[in-house]
Amino acid sequence: GAGVSQSPSNKVTEKGKDVELRCDPISGHTALYWYRQSLGQGLEFLIYFQGNSAPDKSGLPSDRFSAERTGGSVSTLTIQRTQQEDSAVYLCASSLAPGLGLEQYFGPGTRLTVT
């Protein structure tokens, strides 16, 4: 079946603009995760969804970042008033359930460049 998909694959935006990044998880996966990968910080957890709820938003770096998930499926990560330090690859992953020890399937990522 289809894997995790993300769009766009690349996004270049001007500082101060808002961006929306989309993640389509594997069908039937109830858990969805957003991570960010940047040169200075490596791979960092941002937020986790169980169904449409986000029990853990602890990794969101500032209140400019928000995310939602609808229908227990698609998730959107929104960054408002983008800054240059937001430039990174944003990775989405899903797993069958939020239990420990389950493989997470990653999407190809969205490379965000803020100019």
Added chain:
Amino acid sequence: SQQGEEDPQALSIQEGENATMNCSYKTSINNLQWYRQNSGRGLVHLILIRSNEREKHSGRLRVTLDTSKKSSSLLITASRAADTASYFCATALNAGGTSYGKLTFGQGTILTVHP
């Protein structure tokens, strides 16, 4: 912030040789996973080892876990040029009794296998 560190940061070997990468972490874990990443994009799950396991094999991969030293190693035997990639360890922590599988990644090892 990263849970742990990996070494070496970069490893260059010839095809047919074995590659060993190490990962250290700081807190108690439920399990440790190894992922592979090509060209800075999506991560591919390789293997998971639970905290009560000491060694696990999958094809040419061998993973060990020493919880007393809070360290793990990934051995790739008989390496191939196609194994060239970045390799990350990731730990799943018990967070206040909530089991949701949030992963905390190491900095990664860049492996180059020369044909």
